[in-house]
Amino acid sequence: xxxxxxxxxxxxxxNPAVVGxxxxxxxxxxxxxxxxxxxxxxxxxxxxxAVIEFNIxxxxxxxxxxxxxxxxxxxYEALGHHGALALKMTCDYAKSKGMYVIIDxxxxxxxxxxxxxxxxxxxxxxxxxxxxxxxxxxxxxxxxYLGSDGILPFIDTAIRFDKAVFALVKTSNPSxxxxxxxxxSGEQSKTLYTAVGExxxxxSADTQGEYGYTRVGAVVGATYPDEMKFLREHLxxxxxxVPGYGAQGGSAADAAYAFCENxxxxxxxxxxxxxxxxxxxxxxxxxxxxxxxxxALKMRDELRNALK
Amino acid sequence: xxxxxxxxxxxxxxNPAVVGxxxxxxxxxxxxxxxxxxxxxxxxxxxxxAVIEFNIxxxxxxxxxxxxxxxxxxxYEALGHHGALALKMTCDYAKSKGMYVIIDxxxxxxxxxxxxxxxxxxxxxxxxxxxxxxxxxxxxxxxxYLGSDGILPFIDTAIRFDKAVFALVKTSNPSxxxxxxxxxSGEQSKTLYTAVGExxxxxSADTQGEYGYTRVGAVVGATYPDEMKFLREHLxxxxxxVPGYGAQGGSAADAAYAFCENxxxxxxxxxxxxxxxxxxxxxxxxxxxxxxxxxALKMRDELRNALK
Numbered sequence: 001x002x003x004x005x006x007x008x009x010x011x012x013x014x015n016p017a018v019v020g021x022x023x024x025x026x027x028x029x030x031x032x033x034x035x036x037x038x039x040x041x042x043x044x045x046x047x048x049x050a051v052i053e054f055n056i057x058x059x060x061x062x063x064x065x066x067x068x069x070x071x072x073x074x075x076y077e078a079l080g081h082h083g084a085l086a087l088k089m090t091c092d093y094a095k096s097k098g099m100y101v102i103i104d105x106x107x108x109x110x111x112x113x114x115x116x117x118x119x120x121x122x123x124x125x126x127x128x129x130x131x132x133x134x135x136x137x138x139x140x141x142x143x144x145y146l147g148s149d150g151i152l153p154f155i156d157t158a159i160r161f162d163k164a165v166f167a168l169v170k171t172s173n174p175s176x177x178x179x180x181x182x183x184x185s186g187e188q189s190k191t192l193y194t195a196v197g198e199x200x201x202x203x204s205a206d207t208q209g210e211y212g213y214t215r216v217g218a219v220v221g222a223t224y225p226d227e228m229k230f231l232r233e234h235l236x237x238x239x240x241x242v243p244g245y246g247a248q249g250g251s252a253a254d255a256a257y258a259f260c261e262n263x264x265x266x267x268x269x270x271x272x273x274x275x276x277x278x279x280x281x282x283x284x285x286x287x288x289x290x291x292x293x294x295x296a297l298k299m300r301d302e303l304r305n306a307l308k
Numbered sequence: 309x310x311x312x313x314x315x316x317x318x319x320x321x322x323n324p325a326v327v328g329x330x331x332x333x334x335x336x337x338x339x340x341x342x343x344x345x346x347x348x349x350x351x352x353x354x355x356x357x358a359v360i361e362f363n364i365x366x367x368x369x370x371x372x373x374x375x376x377x378x379x380x381x382x383x384y385e386a387l388g389h390h391g392a393l394a395l396k397m398t399c400d401y402a403k404s405k406g407m408y409v410i411i412d413x414x415x416x417x418x419x420x421x422x423x424x425x426x427x428x429x430x431x432x433x434x435x436x437x438x439x440x441x442x443x444x445x446x447x448x449x450x451x452x453y454l455g456s457d458g459i460l461p462f463i464d465t466a467i468r469f470d471k472a473v474f475a476l477v478k479t480s481n482p483s484x485x486x487x488x489x490x491x492x493s494g495e496q497s498k499t500l501y502t503a504v505g506e507x508x509x510x511x512s513a514d515t516q517g518e519y520g521y522t523r524v525g526a527v528v529g530a531t532y533p534d535e536m537k538f539l540r541e542h543l544x545x546x547x548x549x550v551p552g553y554g555a556q557g558g559s560a561a562d563a564a565y566a567f568c569e570n571x572x573x574x575x576x577x578x579x580x581x582x583x584x585x586x587x588x589x590x591x592x593x594x595x596x597x598x599x600x601x602x603x604a605l606k607m608r609d610e611l612r613n614a615l616k
Contacts, residue, residue, distance in 0.1 A: 024420060025435070033436075042436030074417060074424035078433045080396060080442040084389035108414050108451055109382060110481040112332060116382035125386045127333070128341070128350030134388040143416055145453045145476055147483030168453055173418040175455030179504060183493035192500065196487060 003164050003217060003239040004210035006100045006138070007264055009067035015300040016259070016307075018068040018102060018241070019292075020271025021058070021090060023051040023075050027276040029285025048082035051075075054288075055090045058275060061289035063097040066296050070241075070269055073105035091135055101137045102241065106168060108143035108150050118157035122165075139164040141219060141241070144196050148203045151216065155204055158215045164239075165216055169197045170231065172221025172244030193227070197235050205237070211264060213239040220258060222250025222268065228257040232265075240266040246273035246299070252306035263307050270299055311472050311525060311547040312518035314408045314446070315572055317375035323608040324567070324615075326376040326410060326549070327600075328579025329366070329398060331359040331383050335584040337593025356390035359383075362596075363398045366583060369597035371405035374604050378549075378577055381413035399443055409445045410549065414476065416451035416458050426465035430473075447472040449527060449549070452504050456511045459524065463512055466523045472547075473524055477505045478539065480529025480552030501535070505543050513545070519572060521547040528566060530558025530576065536565040540573075548574040554581035554607070560614035571615050578607055 010016045025033065025047055032050045040046035059069065069090075076087035091101045107117040116125075121140040124131045144151055144167045154165045170180055170193040180193040187195070197218055204214035217239035220228050224244075232240070240258040244250040245268050258266035277295035278288035318324045333341065333355055340358045348354035367377065377398075384395035399409045415425040424433075429448040432439045452459055452475045462473045478488055478501040488501040495503070505526055512522035525547035528536050532552075540548070548566040552558040553576050566574035585603035586596035 022421065024424070037436055042438035044433075044435060044440050044442070047435045072417075072421055072424075074415075074421045074428065077392075078424045078428040078442055080428075080440070081389045081392035083442075084385075084392040088388060106416050106451070107382075108416070108476075109380075110479070113330065113380055113382045116332070116380075116386045120382065120386040120388075125352075127352060127355045128345055130350035132352050132388070134352070134386055134391075143414070143451050143453055145451055145487060146479050146481055147486035147488070149481040149483040168416075171418070171454050173454055173457040175457040178455035178507060179453060179500070180455070182490075182500065182503065185491035185493045185497065189493070192487070192490065195490065199486060 002162055002209045002215060003213040006068065006267065007211050009100050010267065013065060013067050014304065015065060015067060016267050016303055017066055017296070017299055018070045018267045018269045019058070019062060019066050019274045019296060020070045020072055020104070020269050021055050021275065022072040022271045023054055027272065028054045029278060029288050031285060044079045044082045048079045048086040051079070051083070051086045052089050056093050057289050058292055059094050059097055059099065061293050062296055063099050065293070065300060066099070068100035068102060068267060069094045070102040070104050072271065073103055088135055091137055102139040102141065102166070103135060103137040104141045106141050106143045108146055110146055110149045111153070114150055114153035115157070118154040122154070122163040123157040123161045139166060141166045141168065143168050144200060148199065151200065151203060155207060155215060159207060166219050166241040167196065167200045167216055169193050169200070169218040170220050170224055170227050172223045172248055172250065176221065176224070194231070194234065197231055197238065201235055201237055208237055212237055213265060217241055219243065222255040222258070223248055225254040225257050228254070232257055232260070242266055242268040246270045252302035255303065256306040259307060268303060274299065310470055310517045310523060311521040314376065314575065315519050317408050318575065321373060321375050322612065323373060323375060324575050324611055325374055325604070325607050326378045326575050326577045327366070327370060327374050327582045327604060328378045328380055328412070328577050329363050329583065330380040330579045331362055335580065336362045337586060337596050339593060352387045352390045356387045356394040359387070359391070359394045360397050364401050365597050366600055367402050367405055367407065369601050370604055371407050373601070373608060374407070376408040376410060376575060377402045378410040378412050380579065381411055396443055399445055410447040410449065410474070411443060411445040412449045414449050414451045416454055418454055418457045419461070422458055422461035423465070426462040430462070430471040431465040431469050447474060449474045449476065451476050452508060456507065459508065459511060463515060463523060467515060474527050474549040475504065475508045475524055477501050477508070477526040478528050478532055478535050480531045480556055480558065484529065484532070502539070502542065505539055505546065509543055509546055516545055520545055521573060525549055527551065530563040530566070531556055533562040533565050536562070540565055540568070550574055550576040554578045560610035563611065564614040567615060576611060582607070
């Protein structure tokens with residue numbers, strides 16, 4: 001769905017947060033893992049079933065307070081084709097509970113290959129006369145290093161299916177600046193990440209919807225608040241997806257710079273701090289949903305306070 | 309496997325070519341598609357079975373003349389979890405026939421997520437006390453926009469499992485230069501793609517193997533021969549994967565600039581021109597393997613001539 005629909009869900013719950021569903025097996029409580037190992041052995045099928053149960057219970061326990069989930073594709077791919085099914089079932093269940101689904105897969109390619117990725121995650125594939133929607137997410141993260149050839153096929157699909165993408169602009173990791181912060185020659189000390197952000201606004205300019213955002217958002221890390229401030233000022237039609245909050249060190253105050261003056265235009269991600277909250281709280285793995293819910297409420301309240 | 313083992317396979321067959329297995333359903337002859345539609349309906353399962361048969365017959369028909377295949381992940385992902393299984397079965401079969409397998413997935417992420425991708429495609433995942441190798445490819449394409457944090461986890465896995473990666477440096481598409489050709493300030497008119505190539509050589513310097521190449525290769529398009537010449541001169545320890553030959557417009561003479569003076573250090577990809585050769589030749593879809601073999605022999609001979 002477009003960012004207008006994401007913004008509506010955020011407004012309804014007064015919570016601009018997305019929970020990252022990164023089901024590293026180490027985050028899943030042992031009683032879930034053991035149950036499926038007993039039935040299916042120590043296999044990718046058992047692990048995938050554990051992932052599905054874990055995700056479904058988290059989604060059920062969070063959907064009335066959190067508007068969106070962001071499954072991180074790598075953890076599903078690491079379980080082979082069983083993991084691909086777990087990703088699909090996770091997306092379907094989250095959507096059935098009214099949540100906005102962002103698949104974090106950072107896809108990138110050109111031409112018909114980029115079209116195949118966008119069909120896979122946001123659109124549909126023709127199989128004979130049938131139309132098959134492989135994952136049907138609301139949004140997908142993408143990487144723009146290949147230039148506009150690499151993004152336009154995703155925009156086409158996003159328009160056709162009322163979806164959206166988030167392009168990596170300034171990421172949250174320590175070495176993000178090695179390439180992204182390079183100053184470009186003859187462009188008044190413009191950085192590469194600024195050039196990427198501008199290119200994304202430019203090529204998506206005619207896709208502006210309600211609230212004024214185009215269908216190409218930007219990933220901008222909470223760990224670089226100065227760069228965040230600059231980008232928010234500079235890219236007024238771009239919706240931001242903000243990683244780096246919590247475990248990676250970004251605070252609610254840092255993340256707050258991602259929002260427009262009206263309090264809109266951004267969503268902040270937290271993964272481990274929510275889904276693996278049971279590991280750091282005093283609660284046992286049995287109560288992992290309660291632990292996640294407490295952590296999600298704390299994050300919501302911190303963001304609300306920071307945005308006052 | 310490392311690039312030394314790829315170079316050995318190239319030397320054995322005297323053919324520095326890789327066939328891209330990009331099974332867009334439109335490339336698969338109708339008699340294969342129809343057979344599986346009759347059995348499984350117009351479903352992703354039928355389509356995936358058609359992909360597997362198509363790939364297996366191509367691999368059987370090419371493995372004595374072509375040293376490597378490069379499945380393009382997008383086309384498999386577009387068939388959901390059935391497609392993930394088709395990718396796995398394709399990789400396994402190609403390896404059983406002695407071919408080097410490069411999964412073209414252009415993955416990119418940081419920290420534990422990058423580790424999960426590298427485990428998925430090159431390494432293994434712990435499931436309880438069992439070790440599971442989801443795809444077990446020999447090499448994987450990656451995207452370096454996130455900086456060294458995004459590549460080092462892949463290098464770790466590559467060392468542990470004797471594998472390799474190819475990072476996008478200068479891609480073959482028309483808009484490749486929009487970001488990649490940006491001149492960097494204060495670095496003696498260095499381009500972004502040069503900076504990416506240098507960073508990759510630098511962080512992989514201690515992984516040099518036989519023949520002198522590190523475990524991080526570079527994707528460099530045949531459609532930009534001047535840039536290719538410069539990069540070959542500049543990155544002496546980097547093995548090149550060369551897209552853009554054939555359908556995209558790069559000639560064998562263009563691709564030849566990717567090789568070191570001793571004729572080593574590169575592999576040239578062709579996808580559609582080989583696997584869908586039956587569509588442009590006078591042969592019917594029944595003889596698609598013969599058509600692919602003829603096209604592969606033609607490519608081999610063109611490359612041999614260009615490298616004389």
